[in-house]
Amino acid sequence: MRLTVTPENLLEWIALKINLVPLPLLHAQIFPIVGKAVLEAADKGIFEAVSNGKQTVDEIAAECQLNPKALRELMGLLLVLGYFKQRDNRYTLTRISRRWLLKDQQESVFGMMLFNNRVVWPWLEQLGDYLKTGKGIQYHDHLTTEQWAYYQQAMLAATGTEAREFGRKAPVPKNATLMLDIGGSHGQHSVALCRKLPNLQAIILDLPPAIEQAAPLLARLGMGDRVRHQAGNALTDEFGEAQYDIVLMSSLAHHFSEEQNREVARKVAKSLKPGGVYIVNEFIRPEDDGNSAGVGTNLVGNSMDLFYGLTSTAGNYSVREIQDWQHAAGLKPSKVITYLSIPGRAMVVAKK
Numbered sequence: 001m002r003l004t005v006t007p008e009n010l011l012e013w014i015a016l017k018i019n020l021v022p023l024p025l026l027h028a029q030i031f032p033i034v035g036k037a038v039l040e041a042a043d044k045g046i047f048e049a050v051s052n053g054k055q056t057v058d059e060i061a062a063e064c065q066l067n068p069k070a071l072r073e074l075m076g077l078l079l080v081l082g083y084f085k086q087r088d089n090r091y092t093l094t095r096i097s098r099r100w101l102l103k104d105q106q107e108s109v110f111g112m113m114l115f116n117n118r119v120v121w122p123w124l125e126q127l128g129d130y131l132k133t134g135k136g137i138q139y140h141d142h143l144t145t146e147q148w149a150y151y152q153q154a155m156l157a158a159t160g161t162e163a164r165e166f167g168r169k170a171p172v173p174k175n176a177t178l179m180l181d182i183g184g185s186h187g188q189h190s191v192a193l194c195r196k197l198p199n200l201q202a203i204i205l206d207l208p209p210a211i212e213q214a215a216p217l218l219a220r221l222g223m224g225d226r227v228r229h230q231a232g233n234a235l236t237d238e239f240g241e242a243q244y245d246i247v248l249m250s251s252l253a254h255h256f257s258e259e260q261n262r263e264v265a266r267k268v269a270k271s272l273k274p275g276g277v278y279i280v281n282e283f284i285r286p287e288d289d290g291n292s293a294g295v296g297t298n299l300v301g302n303s304m305d306l307f308y309g310l311t312s313t314a315g316n317y318s319v320r321e322i323q324d325w326q327h328a329a330g331l332k333p334s335k336v337i338t339y340l341s342i343p344g345r346a347m348v349v350a351k352k
């Protein structure tokens with residue numbers, strides 16, 4: 001997926017074509033305010049207020065305790081972005097805001113909005129330091145209890161849509177009985193597989209403060225004892241021997257260094273039964289062949305690479321790198337399965 005600027009008339013088309021439009025101002029002046037406006041709108045409860053029938057600026061401002069003039073400015077931008085429709089000065093939700101931003105919708109990303117607004121936004125201030133030092137924030141070492149709660153709710157919100165596609169597409173043995181979900185948090189990926197395979201049970205290995213916040217989220221998914229948490233640390237714990245049919249590590253490789261990922265792969269290979277699969281589910285860093293022609297259009301992969309570098313020091317990995325860890329651990333890399341719903345993300349699968 002790529003980000004493009006679409007001219008609205010012939011003059012704009014010509015201006016863009018002859019490089020007359022200062023595009024860096026679009027990226028550096030317009031995009032930050034767009035991002036923050038959407039985050040604040042969700043955080044201040046504007047989408048919920050409109051959904052609950054507050055439709056004029058004054059009604060929404062009263063409901064959300066906001067300044068009407070400032071809110072009118074925000075609504076103008078949200079209108080252009082396609083989050084609202086307006087008629088006779090009354091606002092209604094569009095399909096986008098209704099499906100993705102209302103708290104109680106099945107696929108809502110609202111939890112991600114709160115985490116990004118309240119916890120992640122201040123981290124972006126540190127990008128300049130990261131560029132100088134190469135040392136990321138390593139946030140798992142510093143989160144407060146409240147931030148852990150936002151984090152775990154955000155992970156649940158971010159993977160609602162993905163987990164369903166994962167459940168449909170993950171190439172797992174049909175007779176699998178036991179799965180290990182490393183850094184599995186809310187457990188949505190495990191739950192998706194357990195719903196498909198009636199004999200499967202899953203163990204979610206995660207850090208103790210994560211489990212404290214993720215336990216109620218998992219309980220709500222209604223799988224009972226079939227999916228259970230186990231407190232531990234993937235970097236220091238062994239995973240056992242020939243125990244699992246499936247090992248999943250979703251969105252954790254980008255927090256670990258190359259060496260740590262190799263060591264995890266070694267322990268995973270030992271813990272798998274013959275015929276078992278190891279799935280690394282990740283944002284993929286596009287291969288860099290040293291030529292801009294080869295960079296492609298993977299906006300998600302490249303921006304997440306920088307974001308994970310800043311937040312975890314490591315960053316994304318390419319398919320080739322992930323398969324290299326799997327191969328070195330004695331596994332046989334097999335399929336790479338991409339997502340329709342989440343561009344830039346893939347399951348990199350290897351078999352024992």
Ligand SMILES: C[S@@+](CC[C@H](N)C(=O)[O-])C[C@H]1O[C@@H](n2cnc3c(N)ncnc32)[C@H](O)[C@@H]1O
Pocket residue numbers: 140155156159182183184185186205206207210232233234235249250251252255
């Ligand atoms: C980005 S979240 C991904 C959650 C989930 N797997 C998903 O795909 O939505 C990373 C998870 O890994 C956990 N984690 C981080 N370091 C870990 C470690 N050393 N051992 C086990 N879990 C870890 C975090 O607590 C968090 O729940």
